[in-house]
Amino acid sequence: MCHWGRLDRKTGVCRMRLGVIADDFTGATDIASFLVENGMSTVQINGVPEADYQVSADAVVISLKSRSCPAKAAVADSLSALAWLQAQGCQQFYFKYCSTFDSTAQGNIGPVTDALMDALNQQQTIICPALPVNGRTVYQGYLFVMGQLLSESGMRHHPVTPMTDSNLLRLMNAQARGHSGLINNTVMDQGVDAVKSQLRMLKEEGVRYVVLDTLSEAHLLTQAEAVRDMVLVTGGSGLAIGLARQWMKGVKHQSLATLAGTPQGKLCVVLSGSCSTMTNQQVARYIQQAPSQSIDVAHCLKEPESYAKALCIWVMENISGPLAPLLYATSEPEVLQKIQQQWGATVASEAVEHLFGALARRLQQQGVQRFIVAGGETSGIVAQSLGIQAFHIGPAISPGVPWVKSTDHPISLALKSGNFGDENFFARAQTEFAV
Numbered sequence: 001m002c003h004w005g006r007l008d009r010k011t012g013v014c015r016m017r018l019g020v021i022a023d024d025f026t027g028a029t030d031i032a033s034f035l036v037e038n039g040m041s042t043v044q045i046n047g048v049p050e051a052d053y054q055v056s057a058d059a060v061v062i063s064l065k066s067r068s069c070p071a072k073a074a075v076a077d078s079l080s081a082l083a084w085l086q087a088q089g090c091q092q093f094y095f096k097y098c099s100t101f102d103s104t105a106q107g108n109i110g111p112v113t114d115a116l117m118d119a120l121n122q123q124q125t126i127i128c129p130a131l132p133v134n135g136r137t138v139y140q141g142y143l144f145v146m147g148q149l150l151s152e153s154g155m156r157h158h159p160v161t162p163m164t165d166s167n168l169l170r171l172m173n174a175q176a177r178g179h180s181g182l183i184n185n186t187v188m189d190q191g192v193d194a195v196k197s198q199l200r201m202l203k204e205e206g207v208r209y210v211v212l213d214t215l216s217e218a219h220l221l222t223q224a225e226a227v228r229d230m231v232l233v234t235g236g237s238g239l240a241i242g243l244a245r246q247w248m249k250g251v252k253h254q255s256l257a258t259l260a261g262t263p264q265g266k267l268c269v270v271l272s273g274s275c276s277t278m279t280n281q282q283v284a285r286y287i288q289q290a291p292s293q294s295i296d297v298a299h300c301l302k303e304p305e306s307y308a309k310a311l312c313i314w315v316m317e318n319i320s321g322p323l324a325p326l327l328y329a330t331s332e333p334e335v336l337q338k339i340q341q342q343w344g345a346t347v348a349s350e351a352v353e354h355l356f357g358a359l360a361r362r363l364q365q366q367g368v369q370r371f372i373v374a375g376g377e378t379s380g381i382v383a384q385s386l387g388i389q390a391f392h393i394g395p396a397i398s399p400g401v402p403w404v405k406s407t408d409h410p411i412s413l414a415l416k417s418g419n420f421g422d423e424n425f426f427a428r429a430q431t432e433f434a435v
Contacts, residue, residue, distance in 0.1 A: 016055070016085075016088055017040070018244075018247060019059070019060055019092070020032075020035075021082060021116070022061055025379045025415060026417040026420075027236075029044060029063070030417055030420070031061060031236075032059075032393040033400055034237050035058075035061070036261070039245070043407065045060060045389065046383055047062070047389075055390070062081040064078065066108060067097070068102075068108070068161060069108070071111045074111065075108075092230070092247075093116065093120065093232045093233075099131040100153075100419070103175065107161060108175075110172055114177050122230075124199070124208060124209075125209060125233060126211075126212055126234060126235065128223060129238075130219075130220070130238050132214065132215065138211065138213050139215060140185075141169045141182045142166045150163050151164050154276065169182060179206065180211055181202040188219045224246050225246060258402075261391065261412075262394050262403070263405065263433050266370070268371070269371060270328075271328075271356055271372070272329065272375065273329045273353070274374045274375030277419060279418050283328050285426075292325065292327075294327075294329070297329075297348050301347070308359045324426075356385075360381075360386055372416070375416070376417060379413075382413070387409065388408075391405060401421055402414075403433060
């Protein structure tokens with residue numbers, strides 16, 4: 001569906017307004033959810049599509065697996081995504097990363113941002129990971145998670161990107177080429193014109209990356225209006241709330257945006273690979289509500305195919321109850337550390353991912369059409385294993401977590417970033433969206 005009527009006269013295809021390059025799978029779904037909620041019809045594509053692949057939507061989100069891969073690969077994939085979006089006539093570009101800025105001094109946010117700026121010939125962009133509705137705020141350039149400094153939150157134990165610094169200016173300066181500046185909350189409270197003026201002043205001073213203090217959704221709306229004409233913006237999903245509203249001003253029938261992604265199918269399974277603090281709480285809650293079984297890493301390594309077959313049988317034996325069965329590799333930090341010490345972090349992680357992929361394929365063959373998945377890596381491998389290239393984004397279960405429906409398969413998925421959702425997320429995803 002194309003709302004704004006800008007058709008390419010040669011192809012008859014609507015040109016998109018906003019193109020998002022997301023550095024992981026659930027992060028892509030997160031921002032797509034906010035775009036749809038605020039009126040933009042949105043399609044999410046898994047990986048960079050072929051040159052002749054066409055989409056008719058207000059916004060397209062390309063999900064990459066570039067958060068923790070080598071920086072050179074992250075840059076190459078991001079530039080490929082940008083080239084495809086440019087070929088579609090996209091008008092504004094958005095580099096989306098996690099609201100906890102999962103990127104150390106060796107991380108990829110800086111190099112990718114620089115590469116995109118160079119390709120688009122831009123001298124300035126913004127850094128805005130904030131998502132106040134999920135407890136991610138920025139004050140005086142420091143990132144907070146549920147009122148705690150990022151470096152004092154559960155993210156300090158992240159197995160791949162342990163966040164030991166909360167200062168976004170220092171984090172960005174350590175991994176990017178240019179210099180960072182700040183627009184603080186005092187300026188933000190003064191409104192759009194004050195923010196625009198500060199952006200111009202910082203640009204004249206040679207500031208390449210501008211960190212935006214963000215304490216509320218009102219700040220996000222102010223920021224979005226101030227950067228409405230900026231060619232490239234970067235951040236978490238929060239800024240998308242205001243940008244979508246800016247793009248869709250005066251457009252009728254915005255409520256239709258979620259219809260294409262309404263979930264379908266009855267048979268459902270819950271797969272959890274995240275080890276985040278919130279996912280641990282969600283798993284602990286759900287174990288009390290539904291049939292559940294933990295994943296054994298040793299079996300994943302020694303007998304992956306037979307183990308996937310056995311787990312598939314167990315799921316189908318337990319799938320007819322009021323709530324779907326759960327399979328989980330989620331564990332507390334201490335347990336995760338022991339697993340990594342015994343098997344090696346990469347080996348253990350890849351074995352579990354391979355298992356979830358093989359299991360998803362088997363369950364699809366058994367008629368399962370709804371998959372609730374926790375964790376970015378797990379979500380990516382499940383979608384890839386199911387052969388899903390693109391989704392329509394549907395109604396939100398929690399802020400940043402929508403149901404999505406494959407554009408070419410009868411499959412619906414709820415793909416959850418580790419720390420998103422409340423403790424009862426897994427059950428609510430089913431009971432509030434029953435067929």
